[in-house]
Amino acid sequence: MRLVIIDFHTHVFPPQVGENRPEYVRRDPTFAEMYGRVRAKIATAEDLLHSMDGAGVDLSVARGFAWRDHDDCVRHNDYLLEAAEKSGGRIVPFCSVNMEAGERAVNEVERCARGGARGLGELRPDSQGWLLNGEAGEALANLAARHNLVLLFHVTEPAGHEYPGKRGLRLESFYGFVAGAGDLAVVGAHLAGGLPLYAYMPAVRNALSGLFADTAALRYLYEPSVLIGVAQALGPDRLLFGSDYPLVEQSAAIEEIRASGLDAAAQQSVLGGSAGRVLGFT
Secondary structure, eight states, X not given: OOOOOEEEEEEOOOHHHHHTHHHHHHHOHHHHHHHOSTTSOOOOHHHHHHHHHHHTOOEEEEEOOOOSSHHHHHXXXXXXXXXXXXXXXXXXXXXXXOGGGTHHHHHHHHHHHHTTOOEEEEEOHHHHTOOSSSHHHHHHHHHHHHHTOEEEEOOBOSSSOOOTXXXXXXXXXXXXXXXXXXXXXXXXXXXXXXXXXXXXXXXXHHHOTTEEEEOTTXXXXXXXXXHHHHHHHXXXXXXXXXXXXXXSOHHHHHHHHHTSOOOHHHHHIIIIIHHHHHHTOO
């Protein structure tokens, strides 16, 4: 049986965002930090599908951006849901929401769930101005459980170098949320800020029953051999391949997994098997 490759972490934007980049830079400080430079790549759904064809990726989880403005989230979500439908299932939509918007955010999550979203993310509570460890986080968890949605967060590493967009959610806040979320599927981007490595501590491991970590932008943060440690501490079934396309080309990110030292069974799980189970695909 051929290995099905699922890229769990890609980003696509409506064409008008790239065409009117200065306007979005003016309106959103986090977008300005990450995409204010002209060389910062912005991809459309069509770009992603072309990349998938070249890299041999079967499915890509595509997400938008953690906009501060609720209406920007809605517009981006409209694009993601439409692109997913046009792709014939090759693009799996994860929609964006700012829980600071209160009832409007709740209604938007429910709308996206009805429209085919499989999850929410990449969420950045600290950047968007709401507290994950509070009423907003509790409401988010309840919505995810009710609609069977996966939650994906950008998690800030407490150490290491600075880079645009590093800050989005403090590691201790993310840990507190995951520990209280039970078996709710929660994904930490970029190896979840290093949290899986704390799973060598039994008390931490017991609190992470619902945690998954993706490998997005691995080359910029860790040595590839770190995946062996994460697989041992957390289990390869909870490690998800993510490229962070278009920041990293999908084909290059796949090769990093193959060169990581993981055995063949673990590679198969990371490159697609684990993601298929998380998303409820057979």
